[in-house]
Amino acid sequence: MKKEAAASGWCRRCRRWHSLDHGDSLVQARRLIECLRQMGTLAGDGAMDARLATDYLFAADGGKMFGVLVAADSQGREVTLQAFSGQYNGLFAVPGWSPPLFPAEEYQRLAAEADVRIKSLEAQITSLTASDSRRASLAEERRALSRALMPRLHGLYQLQNMRGETASIFDAWARPGGIPTGAGDCCAPKLLCQAARQGLTPLGICEFFFGDGGQGIEARRHLGIYAACAAKCQPLLGFLLCGLDAAKARP
Ligand SMILES: [Zn+2]
Ligand SMILES: [Zn+2]
Structure with missing residues (x-):
């Protein structure tokens, strides 16, 4: 190197x-x-x-x-x-x-869509009590959405070389x-x-x-x-x- x-x-x-x-x-x-x-x-x-x-x-x-x-x-x-x-x-x-390296409008649309879904899940999660059985699955859904977002955004990148x-x-x-x-x-x-x-x-x-x-x-x-x-x-x-x-x- x-x-x-x-x-x-x-x-x-x-x-x-x-x-x-x-x-x-x-x-x-x-x-x-x-x-x-x-x-x-x-x-x-x-x-x-x-x-x-x-x-x-x-x-x-x-x-x-x-x-x-x-x-x-x-x-x-x-x-x-x-x-x-x-x-x-x-x-x-x-x-x-x-x-x-990506189409900015498409990137912002994907990011905004995910943000809306994540915020709505968060609102649902906070409205439930810790003992509510649905709460864990909503929390897992929110984590999965966050994890999946970056690979989806990276899918929009296109690189060109010499x-x-x-x-x-x-x-x-x-x-x-x-x-x-x-x-x-x-x-x-x-x-x-x-x-x-x-x-x-x-x-x-x-x-x-x-x-x-x-x-x-x-x-x-x-x-x-x-x-x-x-x-x-x-x-x-x-x-x-x-x-x-x-x-x-x-x-
Ligand atoms: Zn760098
Ligand atoms: Zn080379």
């Missing part, structure tokens, strides 16, 4: 690690940081959407990872993509930012055991999929934290630069980076 790589993962197909370094992306990351600081919003066109303001990142533990990817288009021109991890203030899709192949998150995942909540939502998978969809060849990637990082050992530092995470990203990066070396070698 390349410790210094900004993004790396084991590829089951090639039986080796694929990786991508920072390259020129640090310059673009600094540019984005300046932009966020000066504009105070994610809206690149100066649109006044309060949901895109950066203030909320400075509430306690409110910070977020951002990422930039520098790539070359088919003419050899440099293109920069940007992404935020997960949702931004409840928004999955923001113009000018790499989209999620070979032009597409895969479900289940097929791309290269580690034994379950797929954790949040896998596929970080900046690196969003950026690499967006580059693959647009036929771009990635040259460098950089992820940084912006805002309040909270307390404790898991705390992240404002403006700190971090490699793609081991828990949620590495098991997808082998697939996502597969074919990159060949793409870079093409004239």
